[in-house]
Amino acid sequence: MKFDLLHTDINSKARAGVITTDHGVIETPIFMPVGTAGTVKGVHQRELKDDINPDIILGNTYHLYLRPKTEILEKAGGLHKFMNWDRNILTDSGGFQVYSLSGRRKIKEEGVKFKSHIDGSYHFFSPENVMEIQRTIGADIIMAFDECTPYPCDYRYAQRSMHMTHRWLDRCINHLEKVPTKYGYDQAFFPIVQGSTFKDLRAQSAEYIANAGAVGNAIGGLSVGEPAEEMYEMCEVVTNILPKDKPRYLMGVGTPINILENIALGIDMFDCVMPTRNARNGMLFTSEGFINIKNKKWADDYSPIDPMGNTWVDTDYSKAYLRHLFVADEYLGKQIATIHNLGFYMWLVREARRQIIAGTFYAWKEKMVKQMATRL
Numbered sequence: 603m604k605f606d607l608l609h610t611d612i613n614s615k616a617r618a619g620v621i622t623t624d625h626g627v628i629e630t631p632i633f634m635p636v637g638t639a640g641t642v643k644g645v646h647q648r649e650l651k652d653d654i655n656p657d658i659i660l661g662n663t664y665h666l667y668l669r670p671k672t673e674i675l676e677k678a679g680g681l682h683k684f685m686n687w688d689r690n691i692l693t694d695s696g697g698f699q700v701y702s703l704s705g706r707r708k709i710k711e712e713g714v715k716f717k718s719h720i721d722g723s724y725h726f727f728s729p730e731n732v733m734e735i736q737r738t739i740g741a742d743i744i745m746a747f748d749e750c751t752p753y754p755c756d757y758r759y760a761q762r763s764m765h766m767t768h769r770w771l772d773r774c775i776n777h778l779e780k781v782p783t784k785y786g787y788d789q790a791f792f793p794i795v796q797g798s799t800f801k802d803l804r805a806q807s808a809e810y811i812a813n814a815g816a817v818g819n820a821i822g823g824l825s826v827g828e829p830a831e832e833m834y835e836m837c838e839v840v841t842n843i844l845p846k847d848k849p850r851y852l853m854g855v856g857t858p859i860n861i862l863e864n865i866a867l868g869i870d871m872f873d874c875v876m877p878t879r880n881a882r883n884g885m886l887f888t889s890e891g892f893i894n895i896k897n898k899k900w901a902d903d904y905s906p907i908d909p910m911g912n913t914w915v916d917t918d919y920s921k922a923y924l925r926h927l928f929v930a931d932e933y934l935g936k937q938i939a940t941i942h943n944l945g946f947y948m949w950l951v952r953e954a955r956r957q958i959i960a961g962t963f964y965a966w967k968e969k970m971v972k973q974m975a976t977r978l
């Protein structure tokens with residue numbers, strides 16, 4: 603994997619770049635749609651390509667390991683072939699999902715014992731076996747096995763959790779050297795910065811991760827309930843330490859405003875379940891603010907979903923029709939809203955990239971942040 607920095611904004615730390623892997627280029631800043639179990643819920647791969655056109659989507663080690671299981675993926679020749687997606691895929695390492703999904707889990711130095719949320723069976727993730735699972739899934743970018751430090755927590759806990767994540771990072775790196783890639787293309791490995799919301803721990807973790815010398819770096823432990831101001835403060839500290847010539851991935855972020863503010867702080871890659879999860883609840887993101895399509899006020903509004911729309915659904919269907927689909931619980935409603943929200947997020951980061959290259963990003967960002975804060 604290589605990263606070319608094309609342009610850095612003069613009024614902020616925003617950057618425009620290109621990541622190149624064996625499955626094509628990724629123009630940054632980029633938003634990565636969440637495709638947890640090998641599908642972006644409710645959207646065909648063909649629709650994804652034609653209408654949303656993401657350079658990369660996310661998969662999840664925890665979910666894919668439990669279902670369809672690694673042997674099924676291996677026989678298919680990896681996740682790309684299994685789901686018929688020939689562009690980039692990034693998989694998270696599963697640590698976060700174990701911490702957030704399976705209520706029953708025991709975190710020890712060796713690894714994490716957990717109960718499957720599907721059938722209650724017991725499983726064990728360690729830095730070593732999670733590296734093997736990600737080799738088998740075959741994503742182009744794979745994440746270190748870390749502990750996403752719960753929020754809030756006291757300093758002692760954050761410090762011990764951070765050091766364990768650093769020890770687990772060393773075990774991931776050592777093991778990866780012993781397990782060759784399985785399908786003939788390269789897999790990039792990203793370590794993850796922790797340290798909760800303590801500036802000194804964040805600086806310490808950023809130094810440790812920077813010293814690992816990986817081709818890309820991630821910031822974890824945020825977007826876990828902390829106030830946005832604290833998220834921005836931690837990103838400021840960490841992006842001042844992480845190398846400039848490597849992409850920076852801020853995990854699980856965020857709202858459109860979070861994304862613009864963090865692009866200004868030097869973040870290149872984002873993922874978030876909001877556009878897809880909120881879509882399924884009828885919450886639409888537009889450049890003028892939020893729309894809850896189930897609200898009665900849209901019942902006889904025959905205007906397009908979003909006149910400024912970025913995808914064909916925005917002008918093919920009216921607000922009244924989309925509201926009817928949600929009220930009637932028709933699953934076409936969820937599909938339309940998902941394509942709309944993902945189209946909005948892709949537009950937002952592409953427009954940010956255009957503004958950075960034009961040198962007008964900062965003023966545009968300030969205008970957009972004000973404009974999107976309204977609730978329609």
Ligand SMILES: Cc1ccc(CCc2c3nc[nH]c3cc3c(=O)[nH]c(N)nc23)cc1
Nearest residue numbers: 660661662694698750822823824825853854
């Ligand atoms: C499919 C998929 C879904 C979700 C993710 C990111 C999930 C995610 C976080 N989401 C919000 N905050 C988060 C923090 C962390 C973190 O500290 N470490 C890891 N490994 N993942 C995180 C990756 C892939």
